Amino acid sequence: METSKVIHAIYTDDDVLMAAVKKVKAERHHIEEIYTPFPVHGLDKAMGLAPTRIAITSFIYGCIGLIVSIWMMNYMMIQDWPQNIGGKPSFSYIENMPAFVPIMFELTVFFAAHLMVITFYLRSRMWPFKKAENPDPRTTDDHFLMELAVHGNEKELENLLKETGAVEINIVEKEAH
Amino acid sequence: MASHYEAPIRRPLVLGEKSYHDVSVDIAAPIEGKANKSWWIVFSIALAAFLWGVGCIIYTISTGIGTWGLNKTVEWAWDITNFVWWVGIGHAGTLISAVLLLFRQKWRMGINRSAEAMTIFSVIQAAIFPIIHMGRPWLAYWVLPIPNQFGSLWVNFNSPLLWDVFAISTYLSVSLVFWWTGLLPDFAMIRDRAVKPFQKKIYSLLSFGWTGRAKDWQRFEEVSLVLAGLATPLVLSVHTIVSYDFATSIVPGWHTTIFPPYFVAGAVFSGFAMVNTLLIIMRKVSNLEDYITVQHIELMNIVIMITGSIVGVAYITELFIAWYSGVEYEQYAFLNRATGPYAWAYWIMMSCNVFSPQFMWFKKLRTSIMFSFFISIVVNIGMWFERFVIIVTSLHRDYLPSSWTMFSPTFVDIGTFIGTIGFFFVLFLLYARTFPVIAQAEVKTILKSSGERYKRIREAGKSLVGTGADKRTSNVAEDNSKNLKN
Numbered sequence: 001m002e003t004s005k006v007i008h009a010i011y012t013d014d015d016v017l018m019a020a021v022k023k024v025k026a027e028r029h030h031i032e033e034i035y036t037p038f039p040v041h042g043l044d045k046a047m048g049l050a051p052t053r054i055a056i057t058s059f060i061y062g063c064i065g066l067i068v069s070i071w072m073m074n075y076m077m078i079q080d081w082p083q084n085i086g087g088k089p090s091f092s093y094i095e096n097m098p099a100f101v102p103i104m105f106e107l108t109v110f111f112a113a114h115l116m117v118i119t120f121y122l123r124s125r126m127w128p129f130k131k132a133e134n135p136d137p138r139t140t141d142d143h144f145l146m147e148l149a150v151h152g153n154e155k156e157l158e159n160l161l162k163e164t165g166a167v168e169i170n171i172v173e174k175e176a177h
Numbered sequence: 178m179a180s181h182y183e184a185p186i187r188r189p190l191v192l193g194e195k196s197y198h199d200v201s202v203d204i205a206a207p208i209e210g211k212a213n214k215s216w217w218i219v220f221s222i223a224l225a226a227f228l229w230g231v232g233c234i235i236y237t238i239s240t241g242i243g244t245w246g247l248n249k250t251v252e253w254a255w256d257i258t259n260f261v262w263w264v265g266i267g268h269a270g271t272l273i274s275a276v277l278l279l280f281r282q283k284w285r286m287g288i289n290r291s292a293e294a295m296t297i298f299s300v301i302q303a304a305i306f307p308i309i310h311m312g313r314p315w316l317a318y319w320v321l322p323i324p325n326q327f328g329s330l331w332v333n334f335n336s337p338l339l340w341d342v343f344a345i346s347t348y349l350s351v352s353l354v355f356w357w358t359g360l361l362p363d364f365a366m367i368r369d370r371a372v373k374p375f376q377k378k379i380y381s382l383l384s385f386g387w388t389g390r391a392k393d394w395q396r397f398e399e400v401s402l403v404l405a406g407l408a409t410p411l412v413l414s415v416h417t418i419v420s421y422d423f424a425t426s427i428v429p430g431w432h433t434t435i436f437p438p439y440f441v442a443g444a445v446f447s448g449f450a451m452v453n454t455l456l457i458i459m460r461k462v463s464n465l466e467d468y469i470t471v472q473h474i475e476l477m478n479i480v481i482m483i484t485g486s487i488v489g490v491a492y493i494t495e496l497f498i499a500w501y502s503g504v505e506y507e508q509y510a511f512l513n514r515a516t517g518p519y520a521w522a523y524w525i526m527m528s529c530n531v532f533s534p535q536f537m538w539f540k541k542l543r544t545s546i547m548f549s550f551f552i553s554i555v556v557n558i559g560m561w562f563e564r565f566v567i568i569v570t571s572l573h574r575d576y577l578p579s580s581w582t583m584f585s586p587t588f589v590d591i592g593t594f595i596g597t598i599g600f601f602f603v604l605f606l607l608y609a610r611t612f613p614v615i616a617q618a619e620v621k622t623i624l625k626s627s628g629e630r631y632k633r634i635r636e637a638g639k640s641l642v643g644t645g646a647d648k649r650t651s652n653v654a655e656d657n658s659k660n661l662k663n
Contacts, residue, residue: 013645014625015181037197037366038621039394052396058403076322076331085335102340102418106347109411113351113404117358120400121385124393126361130386137369139389140362142197142621142650165643167651 005150006032006174007157008135009166010143014040017144020164021046024148027160033147035139054123058116065111069104135172181625181641189629190284192467196630197621198647204363204617205370207463212610216462223602230596233589234309242312244589251572251584256306257422258564259594262447263303263601264345264419265440265560268412269448270296271352274359275408278401283627284476286619287468290363291459292452293356294612298604299451300349302597307341309593337421344418348411355404358397361387363613416444423567430510430571433498439491443560446484446530449477450556457550459609468615471544478543481556485534488563492531510571518583519570526566529559 011017017040024031031047044051074093077083077100082090089095121127139145148157150171158169195203212220237244247254270292277285308314319325320342322332332339364384371377387393420436453474460469499511514523533555537543574581608614625631625641634641 012647012651013643015642015645019642034391035389036391036394037201037389038362038618039398040391041622043391044395047391049392049395052392052399054396054399055403058407062407072322073334077334080329081331083333085333088335096335099335102337102414102421103334103343105410105414106340106343109351109407109414110343110347113407114354116400116403117354120358120396124388124390124396126385126387126393128382128385132365132368132381132384132386133388134365134369138650140366140369140387141201142645142647167646 004174005154006172007148007150007154007161008168008170008172009146009148009161009164010136010138010168010170011146011165012143012167013165014144016165017146018043018046020146020161020166023164024146024160029148029157029160031146032149035134035136035145035147037140037142037144040144054116054120057119058112061115061119062108062112064115065108066104068111069100069107072107073100073103181631181635183626183632185632185636187627188472189632190287190470190472190627191620191624192470192629194630195467195624195628196647197624197645198650200617200621200624201366201370203465203468204613204615204620205367207609207614208367208611209370213462216606216610220603220606223599223606226595226599227603228596228599229592230594230599233592233596234305237309237589237593238312238314242310244587246584246586246590248582248584250575250580250582251569253572254569254584255565255586255590255594256310258561258568259597260303260306261419261440261564261568262561263299263306263597265416265444265447265564266451266557267296267299267303267348267352267448268416268441268444269452270294271348271355271408271412272445272448273452274355275405275412278405279409283623284473286616286623287465287470287473288452288456288477289619290356290359290612290616291456291609291614292448293352293359294605294608294614295451295455296352296448297349297356298601298608300345300352301604302601304345304349305597305600306593337418337425340418341422344415348415351404351408351411355401355408358400358404359616359619360613361385362389362397362618363616365389366617367613413441416440428571428575429504429506430514430567432507433495435491435494435498439488439495442484442487442491443530443563446481446488446534447557447560449480449484450553450560453477453481453549453553454557455605457546457553459614463609463614465615468620471546474546474549475540475544478537478549478552481552482534482537482543485530485556489531492527506576509574513574514566514570517570517574519566519573522562522566522570526559526562529555530563533559 009020011020014036017034017036021031021034021043025046025048034043034047036043070093077096078090078093084090088099093100134140134145135147136143136145146161146166150157154171161169245254245256273285273292274289277289308317311317320332320339361384364380365387368377368380368384371380417437417440420440423431424433424436426432456469457474460466496511499507514520533552536548536552542548569584573584625645631641631644634644
């Protein structure tokens with residue numbers, strides 16, 4: 001198994017962490033990952049993460065849901081088995097459409113919400129029986145962990161991180177995946 | 178730090194000397210501790226009520242709907258009353274978690290988890306009624322549009338009852354994933370604290386391996402926001418569609434266009450009342466008074482007051498329109514409601530829903546915990562009677578005077594209703610002992626801006642940098658903050 005060396009710097013405060021991220025980025029180091037117990041406002045931008053596109057996927061799923069609902073009701077109510085229900089037009093989707101609006105709306109929401117959540121779970125690698133990958137259990141309580149790759153510059157990184165207020169600095173061998 | 182600024186005029190939402198670690202400890206305490214005697218007593222009562230309800234449901238299904246008090250005139254009564262009542266209660270959860278998220282109301286964070294749990298549990302109770310009313314509940318899947326052996330006879334998409342199937346199942350399932358997604362980081366917190374191997378295993382499973390990477394949080398926040406945006410129109414659509422069950426008919430008293438907004442306001446009203454009922458007890462029992470504060474209760478009381486007044490306006494508008502329409506059937510339906518044989522139910526509804534919330538104009542009353550609890554119960558009773566009045570008094574005297582009659586529930590009607598209350602409390606009590614009942618990850622995000630301790634530090638003109646460290650979890654906390662000041 002191939003391994004690589006990484007440095008884990010642990011912080012105990014979100015403001016200290018934010019200042020540290022800015023400093024580390026200013027020194028032109030690449031931050032591999034940051035584990036935090038709660039969403040730290042502005043951290044993704046400071047780290048240089050690209051904005052998430054998950055909202056766009058939701059919009060697309062919603063459009064699919066709308067199309068599915070129209071196709072389904074057109075097939076069932078207009079083409080396959082048209083019935084006279086209270087004299088409503090059973091021969092034209094568009095003329096009977098007001099009665100179909102609630103279901104068109106519900107299925108749009110259903111698709112947009114569920115498929116987006118499933119996409120989120122899969123992209124962030126979460127499912128039942130998945131093992132958690134946070135390297136330190138304290139990062140779900142009140143600790144913040146910054147992970148940097150080491151390329152023979154251990155001492156330099158250690159000094160830099162200590163300066164930024166890291167309370168613990170560990171160098172670990174990480175299995176590549 | 179500017180990012181944690183909040184106007185001094187805002188009252189703190191988290192009381193006491195809380196650090197991030199304190200939040201974890203306080204939220205995990207009810208899960209890690211043992212249930213006390215009063216929990217077991219209440220749980221036993223709820224379980225007994227639930228089992229009684231199960232018995233009544235078994236009797237209904239094995240014997241038939243004739244075991245209920247329905248007759249050929251009043252062919253809908255307690256069943257649909259209970260259904261609408263439970264669905265209505267289910268509205269507050271999504272309103273608190275979604276609408277208040279869109280409006281960036283920080284106070285939602287102390288109560289959103291339990292309100293969403295309440296939503297899910299009460300929608301489950303609601304779903305029981307239409308299913309048992311089918312008489313043959315094992316054929317409940319016939320409401321779904323699936324190919325079948327009857328020459329592919331499809332469900333009727335023109336029917337509000339079918340819209341209800343779609344609305345409620347979408348609402349239940351979307352609320353469930355919204356709730357669960359929010360729970361993942363909190364389950365992960367419990368998992369990483371757990372000492373007992375079995376507990377660790379269970380919470381690992383429930384947390385879906387939540388890791389808390391920066392990218393996960395970025396997606397998490399976006400997903401929460403989009404779900405809130407989707408759930409807001411969804412929650413409005415659900416009770417709108419429930420009201421269509423009545424409004425699209427031609428029964429006097431039902432056939433009114435005011436029903437959708439009137440039902441939605443009533444739903445929010447009853448839902449907030451139930452949230453107050455549950456949380457006033459839970460904050461005490463689980464020692465969460467620092468997170469669910471009197472301010473939270475006060476704000477919920479204000480929502481109750483406003484929605485109660487909207488409901489009151491709707492009642493009066495209905496009366497006015499019945500008179501103004503000149504339709505004598507409509508006029509009689511409303512005259513009969515207020516002065517007929519069911520006038521007692523009408524006036525219970527009026528006094529509980531329109532009169533009682535007006536006490537909340539007084540700050541002394543709306544910040545009184547005992548009084549809030551009392552009013553929340555009164556509102557729950559009033560909203561049950563609202564649905565009873567709409568349903569039974571409209572049906573019992575309709576177009577054909579020779580069919581006019583009264584309705585009286587049988588023990589099966591009553592037992593089934595009590596059974597759902599028992600089932601609801603069984604679920605909620607189990608939840609309160611096993612789930613993180615406050616969205617602790619979210620509370621941590623507002624701790625530095627809205628926590629009492631941090632507000633005091635900030636107002637003293639000191640920096641918040643480094644104040645997140647806790648002596649119990651980090652021995653360098655003290656000298657670290659000293660170093661930073663130099």
